[in-house]
Structures are given as C-alpha cells and as structure tokens.
Amino acid sequence: MADVAELAGVSRQTVSNAVNNPDLLRADTLARVQQAIDELGYKPNRAARNLRTRSSHLIGLRISPVQEGTASAVMDRFVHSLVDKSGEAGYHVMLFTSDHEDPLAGYDDLLRSTAVDAFVVTDTYFGEEQAAWLRERRAPFVAFGRPWDDTSARHPWVDVDGAAGADLATAHLIEKGHTRIAWIGWRKDSVLGEERRSGWVRAMHRAGLPTTGLASRVEDAVASGRGASGVMLDEAAPTAFVCASDTLAVGVMHTLAERRLQAGDDVAVVGFDDSQVAQTVWPGLTSVRQPLEEAAIEVVKALEGLLATPSQVGPGVMLTPTLEIRGTSGPDRA
Amino acid sequence: MADVAELAGVSRQTVSNAVNNPDLLRADTLARVQQAIDELGYKPNRAARNLRTRSSHLIGLRISPVQEGTASAVMDRFVHSLVDKSGEAGYHVMLFTSDHEDPLAGYDDLLRSTAVDAFVVTDTYFGEEQAAWLRERRAPFVAFGRPWDDTSARHPWVDVDGAAGADLATAHLIEKGHTRIAWIGWRKDSVLGEERRSGWVRAMHRAGLPTTGLASRVEDAVASGRGASGVMLDEAAPTAFVCASDTLAVGVMHTLAERRLQAGDDVAVVGFDDSQVAQTVWPGLTSVRQPLEEAAIEVVKALEGLLATPSQVGPGVMLTPTLEIRGTSGPDRA
C-alpha cells in the first residue's frame, strides 16, 4: 500500500479511499492511483481489512455428509450456485462440518472467532433449532427453507414451494390421461414430505380424482421406494407414480424393471429434485426441478440486505419449481 | 482477551500462550486461564490472528460449474471429504469460481489479497497450466491429480491410479468368463482417459485376450456412450463393456435397454466413479470407486507439510481405487 502511495505520489490514506470510496477523490488523482495499483498488482490485505472493518466477507455454510445410495444432490447444486452468486457480491463461501450430535458447535466456533459475517442455513430438518439458536445469538443468517412452526420467526428466508412442485407433476400426469396416480412420499414427521404430498392431493382433488389408498409414506431410500411401489401396484393398481424424491422414483423404476414393465410406456413415474440420476437414467426420469440458481440469488440478496441494515428484515421469498419432462411420464395406456 | 486475562489474574500475553503454546505455562496457571476461557466463551479473533501470523488457515478450492446431464460428481464428493479432513487439521475450505476464460484470475486475486494459505488444485485438464503458474508465484498448493508431462514438477500431489481401476474392472469381467470386452473411453487428447484405457489393455493382454476393434473413444456424454456402444455391439459383438466413466456406462445401458437386452444378464457393463447413478440405477452399475476420503487425507497431510516446511516437498502419493460390484457385471452367457 505504501508502495502504491509513493508511486502515485499520494498518502497511504488516499490509496485506501481510491479503493473503498472512489468518489471521494478527484478524477485525475483517482486515475493516477488506479494506475499505480494496476502497475504494482496491489490488492488490499484481507486480514488487515477484516480486522479493521470487523467483517470477513465470508459466509459460512454447513454441509452435511454425502448420502451414499441416494439420488439427490440438491445441496451440492445449491453450493455451486451460492458460490457463484455470492462471489459476484464480493463474498466467499466457507464450508464447515460439525458432527451430527452437536450441529451447533460448528456455528458457535465460527461465530465466537468472528470468522464469518453470516451463515446460510440449509438443513431443513434441523432448521428450526438452528434458526432459534442463531437468532438468540444475534448471528446474521439467511435460511434456505422456510420457518415451519415458528410463524413469528423474524429472519430472512428463501424457499421452494414443494406443494407447487408435486402439483405440477401430478397435473402433468393427469393431462397425460392418468386417473389412478399414486403418491410415494416420506414419513409423516417430515414437514417437507407432507408439504409435497399436499400438492399431489390438491391436484388430484382439483381434477375430481380419488386419493384414497393411493398414498404411501416411507424412508427416503431406493429400497423403500421399490417396496412401497410393489405393494401399491398389487393393491391399488395405479398407472402412475408421483414421488417425493428421485431416490424413491428410482425405487419405483426398480419395481417396474423387475416386473418387466416399461417406465413411461406401461407405468408413468415422476420424481423430485432433477438429480443426475433423473437426467441420465433410461428413458429419462421426469422430475421436479428446484430453481436453485434463483434461490442462491435471493439468498445473497437477503444476505446483503441483512448485513447492510440488520434491523429490518424483508419478507420470505417463495420460489416455484419447474417440471423437467422426460421419458418416464408417458400417457395412460390402460 | 483482556477480560480473560483479568479473570484469570494474568497478563494478556499469557492468555495467548495458553491458547497457542500451552506447554509454556505452568500447569496450574494453564488450568486457571483455561477455566476463564471456558467461562467467558473466549475464542481468539480470527482477523487479528490472521493479520499477526500472516496466515488465514483457509485453503482455497476452485470449483467448476456442475455438469448437467452427466453422472459423475467426483468433485462434490471430494469437496465433502476435504472439508472434513481439513477441518480436523484446523483449516477451513473456501470455495471460489472463475470464468472458464481465465481460470487463473480467481487464484491471483486470493493470492494477492493473502486470503488463503494455500490452494488445492483439482481440475485435471487445466492442472498443468495452473500448477506452473502457481509455482512461479510461489503459491503453496497441493494438486489432486499428478503432473502429467512435467516430470520435473516439484509440488506435492495426490492422485488415483486410473489404470489400476480399469484393470480391476476388466479383470473382474474376465473372471466372470467374458472374453470379448470392449472399452468405451474418452478422446485421445484426454490423458486421464488414455491412462484408464491402458488399464483395460493391460488386463486384456495379461489374459491373452484381443483388444483390436474393441475400443472406442468419444465425448464424455450419455448420448456418446449410447452411440458408441450401439456401433460396437453391431460390429464387434462384445459381451461386456468397460467404460471410462459412469456417464458413458449409462449410455451403454441406454443401448441395452433400447435393444431389450438386460444389463448384467445379457451384456455386462462396468463404469467408473461410483456415482449416485451407479449406486441407484437398476440393477446396480458395477463401478470403479476412487478413494476420495483417503485422497483428502493425503492432500491435507501434504498441505500441512507444505505449510510447515515449504522448502521440502515429499513424493507424490498414488492411491488405488476399488471396484464396487453390482448387478451389471454378470457372467458371460454366450
């Protein structure tokens, strides 16, 4: 910095102003300083700046372990988008993990050591707890996932409308002529699962179609999807399946393959998350896709607002997913 | 820090020592300071520490955009492992992107602003260029991927033996009775692809089996795998396929499905990377799995060595992949 100042013939302070408050300088001075900066390849030292401004321009994101044997990688896609979008806003994403026992430990450490300016909280299931804890400590954070029970939650959030996604999927199948459309979803204690399920119910009832005996709730695993769809096929003879996840949808496809049924031709299947599995598996799994890039944009926007004026919290942002139509959602042939 | 010092009845420096050089203190003093730290929930301020020690305990990792429509997510799995392992060593992973035009720009910025202590370089294809550039700037880094042409490269690296992986896959098929085993790989300009291919050649020749007319080199895309395997089936009638990636292997499975052939029963297929697709697709895609967790451990180890004694560079570490055997690698029925 001193070098730049000397080369430009100004004081060190003026260099700082050139970088942080360019409009404070006269145009010609600014140009001279800028040239010196370029010439010397000067970049302000992060540590010093952080110390002085009490901000790190780092946002913390806790990532949970990879789920082997499942199809979904929503988290990973979101991380990519978030890194992209926050980078454009001058922030970097710092990843951390904490053991499942005490997920808050990681947050606490980073908070106390002022390592990050804010967090992005994504873990939907533990969201509540984390949110309450962070709020209590006045830690700035934006949640990807709405606050479910706590209607009084005063923190910014961005979420994707799961019901709309399932509705979209179901309506698509209805349009294809299906009338007996089954739901393979998650256990009842999953708020996310119940929300997605409600979209299926909504679309079915809107079309005057029955849902009784057509819903199943299981663990999010391929084997569970396979098991549930086998039973469903035997007992309720649906011509199409809407699933709460691609993992479950792949399970349905296992059942079909075992029974020598063609996914799409004989029985339709729609998944949720537009995973790489959905994108590549034959003949292409129709799937609900979350607008993660948009979500990242909104999260960063909320983050910027939060750090600029911590007091005022804007309303939550709800995004609508889209449907990626592929081979498994063929017309009803029955 | 001052509070802790006062509560423990020592000077601020002693608190610092308690944190950074505990063995410098007498046991009872240490205990007293430690208790004060716990009581107050004290954590050293990162920015101040970074400024003073000229280190951020951050390692930079450039992530490339997600490849839609492919099966592999090696990068994402590696990121998870790296975050885990580096966390144990007291480091955090900071992600960044840079446009494809100028991948070095991102590195340069972080380097100049002393934002990170070191980089982990993973992009195999641009590895050479990046490595040379970083070395020139004396930026500490560890490469995940060996230096291919530059035998004089004096930087630490960790890599997975792709030839061994393809050899493993091929030998497994040979053991299953297959004799006409085809290779679907990447274009010739991919060093990684040629390396994997050499493992197939090696295993075939070791068993006295022919390779002529059994190899195909295409883009890494599902459609390419499908196309190449279709042609191969018509022209050379192989009973098994070994592929350079799960993406290509899924393409082969498309061809089989279209021809009403059962993957595993009629024609065997083995992929590479043990992606979520391989893990979930019916009837399970046998695939070569890279030991990414081990790789992350070695990378972190190298990183620690590098930062401790920058001058001495240990030898590269080569890891051997394993084979995940699933339904698609059935015996030869011909």
Added chain:
DNA sequence: GTGAAAGCGCTAACAC
C-alpha cells in the same frame, strides 16, 4: 480533496 494520527485484537520477541 488530501494527509496525519490512532487503533482494530492479536502474537513474536524480548526482558524480567
């Protein structure tokens, strides 16, 4: 619009 002075919170070097 520009420069001088002060200090962010910590740790390395030294004196005690």
Added chain:
DNA sequence: GTGTTAGCGCTTTCAC
C-alpha cells in the same frame, strides 16, 4: 513462567 513492548496492514476519525 510471566509481563512488557511493538507492530502486522488497513480504515476511520479528524484537521487542513
């Protein structure tokens, strides 16, 4: 073993 001193590189007052 413990305390004192100095300073990491920057930005934020405040004069000028």
